[in-house]
Amino acid sequence: MKMSVLALLLLGLVGAASAKPWWMHGVESNQNDFLDPDVAFRVGAAVDGNVVRVRWVIADGYYLYRHKIEIKAESPDLVVSTPLLPAGALKTDPYLGTQEIFRQQVEATATFTRVDAGAHPMEIKVTYQGCADAGLCYPPITKVLMPEHAAAAAAPAPHPWEGVAILGGGFAFLCAGLLLRKGRKLDLPAA
Amino acid sequence: MNTSGLRIGAAALLVVVGIWAGARIHFHRVSTQNPPGVVSVPAGVASAPNPSDLALPAPKIPDRLPQFSLEDRTGKATSIASFEGKSLIINFWATWCAPCRSEIPLLERLHAEWVGRGVSVVGIAVDYRDKVLEFADRFKIGYPLLIGEQDALDAAAAFGVETPVFPFTVFTDRRGEVVALFIGELHKPQADLILSEVENLNSGRVQLPAARRAIEEGLWALKSPGTG
Numbered sequence: 001m002k003m004s005v006l007a008l009l010l011l012g013l014v015g016a017a018s019a020k021p022w023w024m025h026g027v028e029s030n031q032n033d034f035l036d037p038d039v040a041f042r043v044g045a046a047v048d049g050n051v052v053r054v055r056w057v058i059a060d061g062y063y064l065y066r067h068k069i070e071i072k073a074e075s076p077d078l079v080v081s082t083p084l085l086p087a088g089a090l091k092t093d094p095y096l097g098t099q100e101i102f103r104q105q106v107e108a109t110a111t112f113t114r115v116d117a118g119a120h121p122m123e124i125k126v127t128y129q130g131c132a133d134a135g136l137c138y139p140p141i142t143k144v145l146m147p148e149h150a151a152a153a154a155a156p157a158p159h160p161w162e163g164v165a166i167l168g169g170g171f172a173f174l175c176a177g178l179l180l181r182k183g184r185k186l187d188l189p190a191a
Numbered sequence: 192m193n194t195s196g197l198r199i200g201a202a203a204l205l206v207v208v209g210i211w212a213g214a215r216i217h218f219h220r221v222s223t224q225n226p227p228g229v230v231s232v233p234a235g236v237a238s239a240p241n242p243s244d245l246a247l248p249a250p251k252i253p254d255r256l257p258q259f260s261l262e263d264r265t266g267k268a269t270s271i272a273s274f275e276g277k278s279l280i281i282n283f284w285a286t287w288c289a290p291c292r293s294e295i296p297l298l299e300r301l302h303a304e305w306v307g308r309g310v311s312v313v314g315i316a317v318d319y320r321d322k323v324l325e326f327a328d329r330f331k332i333g334y335p336l337l338i339g340e341q342d343a344l345d346a347a348a349a350f351g352v353e354t355p356v357f358p359f360t361v362f363t364d365r366r367g368e369v370v371a372l373f374i375g376e377l378h379k380p381q382a383d384l385i386l387s388e389v390e391n392l393n394s395g396r397v398q399l400p401a402a403r404r405a406i407e408e409g410l411w412a413l414k415s416p417g418t419g
Contacts, residue, residue, distance in 0.1 A: 030373060030374050030410065031246055031247040031248070031249055031374050032246040032247075033246075033374065034246060034247050034356065034374060034375060035245055035246060035247070036245060036246060036247055036354075037356075039245045044230050044231050044232035046230040046231070053230050054230070055230035056232070093292075093293075094293065095289060095292035095293065096287075096289050096292070107230065131288070131289065131290065132375070134375055134376075135290035135293075135294075135375045136290060136356055136357070136358075136374065137285075137287075137288040137289065137290060137291070137356070137357050137358075138356055139285075139355055139356075148230075148231065
């Protein structure tokens, strides 16, 4: 009983610590109410044939504006088409009117050509802009990405225990063989 | 059961366990990788151990109102020091930012309500000058506006906001002490709470640490769904 009371107290303390208001963090602002833009909007890119695909993963309570998304060539030998985006959800704002937005995740695709057959590493420049439902907007973010090759991206890294499993399986098989073999005489054909 | 039977059983068990372990690891690996064709997105700082590491960087807020000058609506360079002796509600905003636009009616009301008590709203638009002037005319913004691009970003940085986000609002008392920096859309209950502490500071009823503590506790109490 005493232990459970202590545990509850500890839990309460931990809860109180994590729920500490901004002032008690020694921070004179409520910046903890909002995510860092690179956490709110995570972005990655991959190349699949002559198509580059850029994907954003958007935190709950945050959104990206469809018309603010841009994909441009960064490497000098690259030509990228206007990106294709799915239709967004409609958001009506009393000041900005109706806008298309994306929540959770979105993938843009664009075709590309390379004029000097890949002498430069492939780099694209992506721009996006979004806000938080709680009432905060981030200025447009521009990032230069080096898209992964889709085949390389699809090839999974070996699981760290896979080697152990293979060796263990071999060892188990050897043990099984030894167990079955034990006590039997060699039955060689007569010379 | 004879010895040979036991041996066969043990060997079979070993083989079955080996196959099970291998299969388990293989399927775990398959289930944790992206389905084919899905672009992998880096985790960023999402693996940070402390949730506050995921938040906006903490602004290094100055104790006192920093000095800076920006152009007003007529193009005249105006120093923030020209508001000396007044408590200020300094609101950083941009025309493209929906929450900034939606808090403007509140800022208008606050300015009208508090101007007689030595409090002034100062809007700092971080945006293109022509867009701001057009917007200010259309929405009949009555409080003073300062406008700038990089120079306005520098002013935001002077308040410790290095990663610009909009809107954010700084409250100072009449001595120029920075009382609070509120990030995100301001609502009336939060504004009233902070301003009542600014008033307490101005009248000497409280000292800055007590005012800040009261603001912190009050904002925490207001934090419920719908109040931001």
